[in-house]
Amino acid sequence: MLRHHGSRRGTGFAAWTVVVEGTDVLLVDSGYPGDAEALVASVTATGRSLDDVVAVLVTHAHVDHVGGLAALPDHVPVLSSQGEAAHLRREFLEQLTPTTLATRLWRPRVARWTVDVLRSGGLRDVALPRAAGVETGARLDLPGRPVAVPTPGHTSGHVAWHFPDDGVVASGDAVVTAHPTSARTGAQLLDAMFQHDPAAAEASLAALRGLDADRLFPGHGPPVRWAPPR
Numbered sequence: 135m136l137r138h139h140g141s142r143r144g145t146g147f148a149a150w151t152v153v154v155e156g157t158d159v160l161l162v163d164s165g166y167p168g169d170a171e172a173l174v175a176s177v178t179a180t181g182r183s184l185d186d187v188v189a190v191l192v193t194h195a196h197v198d199h200v201g202g203l204a205a206l207p208d209h210v211p212v213l214s215s216q217g218e219a220a221h222l223r224r225e226f227l228e229q230l231t232p233t234t235l236a237t238r239l240w241r242p243r244v245a246r247w248t249v250d251v252l253r254s255g256g257l258r259d260v261a262l263p264r265a266a267g268v269e270t271g272a273r274l275d276l277p278g279r280p281v282a283v284p285t286p287g288h289t290s291g292h293v294a295w296h297f298p299d300d301g302v303v304a305s306g307d308a309v310v311t312a313h314p315t316s317a318r319t320g321a322q323l324l325d326a327m328f329q330h331d332p333a334a335a336e337a338s339l340a341a342l343r344g345l346d347a348d349r350l351f352p353g354h355g356p357p358v359r360w361a362p363p364r
């Protein structure tokens with residue numbers, strides 16, 4: 135069973151996925167630090183508890199995707215691609231700089247979003263020294279038997295998590311369906327200011343469209359159906 139959940143400020147603000155198989159729970163991403171309570175509620179709503187969480191899969195190392203992990207016990211493994219695991223350990227940092235953001239603050243949506251980010255703990259340090267890398271392209275022995283799909287662009291180690299048996303892809307920020315800084319809804323790329331490598335992000339969207347999955351569980355915005363290739 136896979137369920138998509140959103141921040142109390144809305145799925146466009148931050149979203150994550152809860153996977154339940156038997157008594158085991160797996161998370162994909164976790165929202166902002168301010169979403170920790172909603173994250174816990176999304177697990178207990180399945181009838182399980184935080185003690186049942188066997189691992190957390192991370193699409194990328196930004197605070198709106200890993201901030202909620204502070205609610206989990208320290209022994210729960212945090213997994214991503216090798217490159218993104220190093221990013222999670224804060225061996226480097228790839229994100230929108232305050233300087234770039236300052237040049238966009240004249241846009242009302244960007245200004246409002248920035249205030250909400252600050253209120254949600256967006257400046258908190260979220261280094262995760264225990265983050266470990268997994269092999270991409272291989273099914274993992276975890277609930278839903280997920281596969282890490284390299285989708286560089288938003289960050290260089292970004293991965294989407296494909297659940298082939300369920301026809302679901304949890305895309306993180308490789309493709310979203312809403313964002314507080316966007317006037318559009320539906321599957322879309324984030325604004326170029328959020329992309330570490332905009333050209334790679336375009337190519338990753340094409341790679342995602344090639345996966346055998348008919349449901350998209352994005353890192354921002356509600357889940358949508360999309361047609362897999364024939």
Ligand SMILES: [Zn+2]
Nearest residue numbers: 196198307353
């Ligand atoms: Zn994000």
